[in-house]
Structure formats: structure tokens, C-alpha cells
Amino acid sequence: MDDVAREAGVSRALVSLVMRDQPNVSEDRRARVRAAAERLGYRPNAMARSLASRRTKTVGVILDDLRNPFFAEIAGGVEGLASELGYQLLLGAGGRQARRERAALATLLEYRVDGVILVSPRMRARDLAAAAAEVPVVMVGRHVRGVDADFVLIDETHGTELVLEHLVALGHEAIAHVDGGKGAGGPQRRGAYLRGMRARRLAARAQVISGDFTEEAGADAARRLLGEPQLPTAIFAANDLVAAGLLGGLDRAGVQVPAELSIVGYDNISIAHLAHVSLTTVDQPRTEMGRLALELLLDRIDNRRPSVVRMLEPTLVVRSTTAVPRADGALTLPAA
Amino acid sequence: MDDVAREAGVSRALVSLVMRDQPNVSEDRRARVRAAAERLGYRPNAMARSLASRRTKTVGVILDDLRNPFFAEIAGGVEGLASELGYQLLLGAGGRQARRERAALATLLEYRVDGVILVSPRMRARDLAAAAAEVPVVMVGRHVRGVDADFVLIDETHGTELVLEHLVALGHEAIAHVDGGKGAGGPQRRGAYLRGMRARRLAARAQVISGDFTEEAGADAARRLLGEPQLPTAIFAANDLVAAGLLGGLDRAGVQVPAELSIVGYDNISIAHLAHVSLTTVDQPRTEMGRLALELLLDRIDNRRPSVVRMLEPTLVVRSTTAVPRADGALTLPAA
DNA sequence: CGCGCGCGTTGGAGCGCTCTAATGCAATTG
DNA sequence: CAATTGCATTAGAGCGCTCCAACGCGCGCG
Numbered sequence: 001m002d003d004v005a006r007e008a009g010v011s012r013a014l015v016s017l018v019m020r021d022q023p024n025v026s027e028d029r030r031a032r033v034r035a036a037a038e039r040l041g042y043r044p045n046a047m048a049r050s051l052a053s054r055r056t057k058t059v060g061v062i063l064d065d066l067r068n069p070f071f072a073e074i075a076g077g078v079e080g081l082a083s084e085l086g087y088q089l090l091l092g093a094g095g096r097q098a099r100r101e102r103a104a105l106a107t108l109l110e111y112r113v114d115g116v117i118l119v120s121p122r123m124r125a126r127d128l129a130a131a132a133a134e135v136p137v138v139m140v141g142r143h144v145r146g147v148d149a150d151f152v153l154i155d156e157t158h159g160t161e162l163v164l165e166h167l168v169a170l171g172h173e174a175i176a177h178v179d180g181g182k183g184a185g186g187p188q189r190r191g192a193y194l195r196g197m198r199a200r201r202l203a204a205r206a207q208v209i210s211g212d213f214t215e216e217a218g219a220d221a222a223r224r225l226l227g228e229p230q231l232p233t234a235i236f237a238a239n240d241l242v243a244a245g246l247l248g249g250l251d252r253a254g255v256q257v258p259a260e261l262s263i264v265g266y267d268n269i270s271i272a273h274l275a276h277v278s279l280t281t282v283d284q285p286r287t288e289m290g291r292l293a294l295e296l297l298l299d300r301i302d303n304r305r306p307s308v309v310r311m312l313e314p315t316l317v318v319r320s321t322t323a324v325p326r327a328d329g330a331l332t333l334p335a336a
Numbered sequence: 337m338d339d340v341a342r343e344a345g346v347s348r349a350l351v352s353l354v355m356r357d358q359p360n361v362s363e364d365r366r367a368r369v370r371a372a373a374e375r376l377g378y379r380p381n382a383m384a385r386s387l388a389s390r391r392t393k394t395v396g397v398i399l400d401d402l403r404n405p406f407f408a409e410i411a412g413g414v415e416g417l418a419s420e421l422g423y424q425l426l427l428g429a430g431g432r433q434a435r436r437e438r439a440a441l442a443t444l445l446e447y448r449v450d451g452v453i454l455v456s457p458r459m460r461a462r463d464l465a466a467a468a469a470e471v472p473v474v475m476v477g478r479h480v481r482g483v484d485a486d487f488v489l490i491d492e493t494h495g496t497e498l499v500l501e502h503l504v505a506l507g508h509e510a511i512a513h514v515d516g517g518k519g520a521g522g523p524q525r526r527g528a529y530l531r532g533m534r535a536r537r538l539a540a541r542a543q544v545i546s547g548d549f550t551e552e553a554g555a556d557a558a559r560r561l562l563g564e565p566q567l568p569t570a571i572f573a574a575n576d577l578v579a580a581g582l583l584g585g586l587d588r589a590g591v592q593v594p595a596e597l598s599i600v601g602y603d604n605i606s607i608a609h610l611a612h613v614s615l616t617t618v619d620q621p622r623t624e625m626g627r628l629a630l631e632l633l634l635d636r637i638d639n640r641r642p643s644v645v646r647m648l649e650p651t652l653v654v655r656s657t658t659a660v661p662r663a664d665g666a667l668t669l670p671a672a
Numbered sequence: 673c674g675c676g677c678g679c680g681t682t683g684g685a686g687c688g689c690t691c692t693a694a695t696g697c698a699a700t701t702g
Numbered sequence: 703c704a705a706t707t708g709c710a711t712t713a714g715a716g717c718g719c720t721c722c723a724a725c726g727c728g729c730g731c732g
Contacts, residue, residue, distance in 0.1 A: 110382040
């Protein structure tokens with residue numbers, strides 16, 4: 001920077017002003033400085049800038065795993081807006097473990113990110129509260145009472161209702177649910193499912209199989225269902241990954257979907273629409289969620305304001321894994 | 337830091353040593369400093385640290401788009417190893433445009449990342465060379481002669497040969513290829529395909545349909561193929577996304593895969609194995625590629641050594657989208 | 673004509689750390 | 703017993719920038 005100043009015949013401070021596109025610099029000098037910088041191949045040092053300005057133009061994102069398309073797509077949304085606005089993304093994965101998440105968060109805070117986006121965090125509420133007290137925080141997909149952060153949420157009850165309505169309208173009554181365990185959204189969807197079944201006087205037919213938002217959990221659930229004397233006529237999976245696992249497991253056992261069994265997923269991740277999957281599912285607008293999260297975060301960074309909760313409405317996408325139940329009722333399996 | 341030093345009754349320098357887990361500090365003081373830091377909730381400032389030490393413990397990753405599972409999975413591999421080793425990831429997406437890529441790279445360099453991983457970059461060779469001259473660079477999936485960077489490559493010729501061998505062994509001769517355009521790997525796969533067809537005396541049956549590594553390109557190719565008087569008996573798609581697009585397009589037109597037409601993909605992204613897709617494809621070990629890239633990069637960062645090229649061998653995964661061609665030869669479509 | 677004002681510019685302090693060289697001190701050695 | 707060695711500790715410079723207060727200067731105004 002000193003070199004540029006010397007080369008342009010101005011002070012270091014002036015170079016700083018030009019590099020930051022600040023007003024109140026004469027066109028003449030602005031051009032001279034730019035030319036000098038160009039000539040010397042000067043590249044401002046963001047570390048020094050951050051240290052002096054106490055602003056990093058950097059946002060931290062913590063998610064479970066990039067290999068899970070749901071998270072990757074949210075990160076994609078955040079990235080898109082961030083690059084438009086000149087923000088940089090510092091990425092950390094928690095691998096669905098609270099401990100690793102905390103470590104990742106601590107590191108981000110050492111880098112003095114201007115804000116943090118936590119996607120479906122697993123951390124305890126108190127850790128989240130502590131983070132939110134230190135830096136602007138936006139949480140996606142999980143709501144925690146009493147934490148001073150912004151929230152981007154999906155109306156899980158509504159999403160679940162859409163699923164049940166759809167299945168019941170088709171004539172299904174024996175509707176099982178493979179749940180997502182304790183991960184964000186899991187308890188909500190399970191709760192909404194149970195309430196919905198009860199409200200429809202189908203509580204007796206309700207069946208929850210515990211899972212955890214992974215394909216393996218779906219395959220596992222398929223195995224368990226096939227081990228029972230009777231299959232339900234429809235399954236509501238906690239998310240598309242679980243649905244994919246179910247689809248695979250049932251397919252291998254020769255169960256026809258949707259002829260013998262209907263399946264509904266949740267998320268509408270990119271694989272869901274593939275012709276050969278063609279999963280009926282609830283769409284969560286991941287990219288939009290990511291963008292909105294960053295938008296709220298940046299707004300929060302420079303305007304101190306009360307925290308907000310943004311609830312997005314999911315929609316049902318009906319594809320080919322759902323159909324009316326078989327006329328002869330639920331499928332009875334021969335004894336294994 | 338000053339506060340911690342005062343609280344612990346030692347000098348700032350000693351606090352620095354303790355925070356960095358340096359040797360030659362007495363256990364007694366180490367404990368005192370740690371306690372003081374804990375008590376005051378001291379969090380080291382990574383910016384200041386980087387500025388002073390000229391090391392950021394940060395690595396930049398530039399890829400096309402996180403919403404493309406291939407890239408997300410590579411990023412996932414990088415992230416995994418990075419977090420194990422205490423490195424932070426700064427992420428940028430180029431959206432398949434050289435200009436945006438250059439901008440993202442420039443920003444990363446302002447942040448003084450210790451090194452950069454470029455996944456299938458689209459930039460011109462000279463820009464890549466310039467970057468490699470400034471900072472350690474590892475490129476994944478694209479080789480550029482004369483650039484002083486490390487390379488993690490897949491043997492595209494071998495991968496393509498595996499596909500052709502498989503299809504020819506099944507009895508296919510009319511094998512078309514939907515290519516990936518100019519993106520990394522595209523020209524290589526097309527070239528290997530054409531050479532392979534020639535070597536098998538099938539040059540006359542070769543047919544290249546231009547595409548670009550997206551699902552839309554696959555759907556588009558399906559449309560074009562269906563518009564021709566005669567379909568090939570097998571299609572080798574530039575990647576799984578293209579294959580998925582083809583699958584969708586053909587399915588909608590009522591073409592049975594693999595009964596009437598075989599399809600092979602490339603990458604083996606996570607969707608490929610789903611029961612209802614069950615795509616025969618060439619596996620590229622994405623996570624492994626990501627880890628290896630970071631490994632090479634970090635090694636390069638602290639050991640100045642000549643650059644290396646690591647060639648990984650792909651493998652063929654045979655699933656359900658390939659079968660012997662129909663006995664009555666290639667499918668003839670009724671005139672549209 | 674002198675004074676205040678605003679614009680463009682500048683010097684210098686300071687952001688929070690690391691790193692080098694120097695220092696103190698106890699143990700080891702000839 | 704003085705000299706040497708090695709370990710633990712520290713002072714202080716400096717990393718590359720931003721930001722604040724101050725400054726010079728031309729201009730309008732009383």
C-alpha cells in the first residue's frame with residue numbers, strides 16, 4: 001500500500017479511500033491511484049482490513065454435511081447471494097454431532113465473522129443463546145425460544161397436513177411415518193403427523209418407525225416394515241433421503257410403488273423429480289431459504305433491530321409414488 | 337490478550353505461546369494462562385493472528401455450483417479433512433463462468449488463503465498460471481500443461497473404455513454419446529469415446545450429441561434423439577446428471593430403459609444408486625478426490641516441492657440401466 | 673477584506689496478534 | 703568456581719490496513 005501511495009504520489013490514507021470506493025476523492029487522484037495499483041499488482045490484504053475496520057465481510061455457515069443435497073442446496077442459496085453482495089463464505093460442517101458443531105462455531109468466531117447462519121443446528125439451546133449474544137445469528141429450520149436470533153422456518157404442520165390430506169383423499173388410512181429422530185424438523189413432523197392422524201380418527205392406524213433423516217434409516221425402516229405381518233398402505237417419510245431408502249428397500253423386496261404402497265417424502269431435493277424416482281414430496285425452497293437467511297443476517301449486521309421469525313409455506317408436489325390404495329386393502333405378506 | 341496476561345500475571349508473549357500450544361512453557365504457567373483465558377472468555381482473533389504470522393490456516397475452494405451434487409461431494413471431502421486438521425474453508429462458486437470464477441479467486445487471494453483448490457475450473461490457462469504463481473494451487477479434474485500446480489485427475493480414457501467395453505460386451509454397436517461441452521472432462525471423454533469407437537471399428541455408428549453436464553442437456557438430448565428416425569441402442573452420457581435428464585426424457589416418451597435402450601452415466605453421484613434410478617455409471621471417488629486435493633495442497637504449503645499429478649482410476653458400476661440390445665436391432669420410431 | 677465552511681487530503685495512532693532477539697536463571701561442565 | 707548451556711520468559715517491533723482529527727485551500731458571506 002505504501003508502494004502504491006508512493007507510485008501515485010499521494011498518501012497511504014488516500015489509497016485506502018480509493019480502494020474502498022469512498023466518495024470525496026477527486027477523479028484525478030482516483031485514476032492515478034488505480035493506475036498505480038494496477039501497475040504494481042497491488043492486492044489489498046483483507047486480514048489487515050478486517051483487523052483495522054472490525055468488519056470481515058465474511059459470513060459463517062454451519063451445516064450437517066455437504067454431501068446431503070438438502071444442506072448443499074441451502075448453502076448454494078447462501079453462496080449465490082453472498083457473492084452478489086461481496087460477502088465471503090466460511091464453511092463448517094458439524095456432521096450431526098453437537099460437539100463438532102460447537103467446535104466449528106468456535107473457530108468461525110475466532111475468524112470474527114460478521115454473522116453466522118446455522119442450518120438445523122443440533123447444539124443445545126444454551127450454546128445457541130451464547131453464540132447469538134456474541135454475533136448476529138440466523139437459524140434455519142429450527143426454532144429455539146428465547147434466543148435472540150432470526151429464524152427461517154418452514155411451517156411443518158402445514159407441510160405434514162398437505163401430506164395427510166393427499167393420502168387420505170386417495171383413500172389411505174393405514175399411513176405410517178418414518179421419523180427423523182431429534183434432528184431439526186423431526187419432532188415437529190412426527191407431532192403434526194400424530195395430531196393429524198388423531199384429528200382424522202385414524203389414531204389407531206398410526207405407526208411411527210424411528211429413523212434419522214438418512215437413506216440408511218429408510219432402508220432400515222423398509223426392512224422392519226417387511227418383517228411385520230402387514231404393511232401399511234402408505235408411508236410418510238421424514239425426508240426425501242429416507243423416502244429413497246424406503247423405495248430401494250421395498251423395490252428389492254418386490255413391493256410395487258405406488259401400486260401396492262404409496263410413499264411421500266419431504267424436501268423435494270433435486271433427485272426427487274427424476275423420472276425414475278418421481279417422488280411425491282413436500283417442497284421446501286432450499287435456495288430461497290439460504291438466500292433469505294443471508295438477507296436477514298446482513299440486515300441484522302448493520303441494523304440493530306429486534307429478531308424476527310420468517311415462516312415459509314411448503315407446497316406439495318404430487319408425482320408418481322402415490323396412488324389409491326389397492327382395492328383388496330392392505331398388503332398381507334406371507335410369513336417370513 | 338493484554339487482559340489475560342494481566343490476569344495471569346505474565347507477559348502477552350507468554351499468553352501467545354500458550355494459546356498456540358507451543359512447547360517450552362512451564363506447566364504451572366500454562367495452567368494459569370488457560371484458567372485466566374477461560375475466566376475472561378478470551379477468544380483469540382484469527383485476523384490479527386493471520387496478519388502477524390502471515391498464515392491464515394484457511395484454504396479457498398472454488399467450484400461451479402454447490403447445488404450440483406458432484407461438486408458438493410468434493411467440497412464435502414475437502415471439508416472433512418480440513419476440519420480434522422484445523423483448517424478453515426473459504427468457499428466460492430463460479431457458476432460455470434470464467435469471469436465469476438476469476439472474481440471469486442481474486443477475493444480469496446485478498447483473504448490471503450494459504451492455498452486454493454480449483455475444482456474443474458473454467459478459467460483460461462494464463463489466469464490459472466498467474467494464480468499458481470501467487471499461491472499454492474491444486475486443480476481437480478482439469479489438467480493444464482505448464483502450470484506449476486498439483487493436479488488430481490481421473491483417468492478419463494480408462495473410464496470411457498470401461499463403458500465401451502461393457503456396452504460392446506452386451507452386444508451394442510450403435511452407441512451414442514451426449515457430451516459435456518467444454519467443461520472439465522468433457523473433451524477428454526468425447527475424445528476417448530471417438531477413439532474407442534474407431535478402435536472397435538464402430539466409427540460409422542458413433543454419434544455425438546452436444547450437451548453440457550446438466551440435466552437439462554440430457555432432457556434436450558433425449559428430445560433430439562427422439563426426433564430422429566432411429567434411436568441408438570445405447571447412450572453414454574457425459575455425467576450422471578445428463579443421464580438423469582435422458583432417463584426422464586425417454587421415460588416420458590415411453591421408451592423402456594434398459595429393455596429398448598441402455599444408458600450409462602459418469603460420476604456415480606449419490607442419486608445414481610437409488611433403486612428407482614439404478615444407473616449404470618463410472619464411479620469417480622468424489623470425497624476421496626476432495627481429501628486428496630487438500631492433502632496435496634497442505635503438503636505443498638509447507639514443503640516447497642515440485643508439483644505432482646495424481647491420477648485416480650475410475651471404476652464401472654453396473655446397475656440396471658444397461659442390458660443386451662433388443663433382438664430385433666435398434667428401435668425404429670414411427671415418423672413423428 | 674477577514675472569517676467560517678466544506679471539500680479533499682494527510683499524519684499518526686491503533687486494530688490484536690506473532691516473532692525475534694534479548695534476558696534471567698538454574699543446571700551442567702571443565 | 704567461572705564459563706557454558708539450555709530453558710523459560712519478556713520487551714518491542716511490525717504485520718497492512720482503517721479511522722480520526724487536523725490541515726490547507728478556495729469560496730461565499732457578512
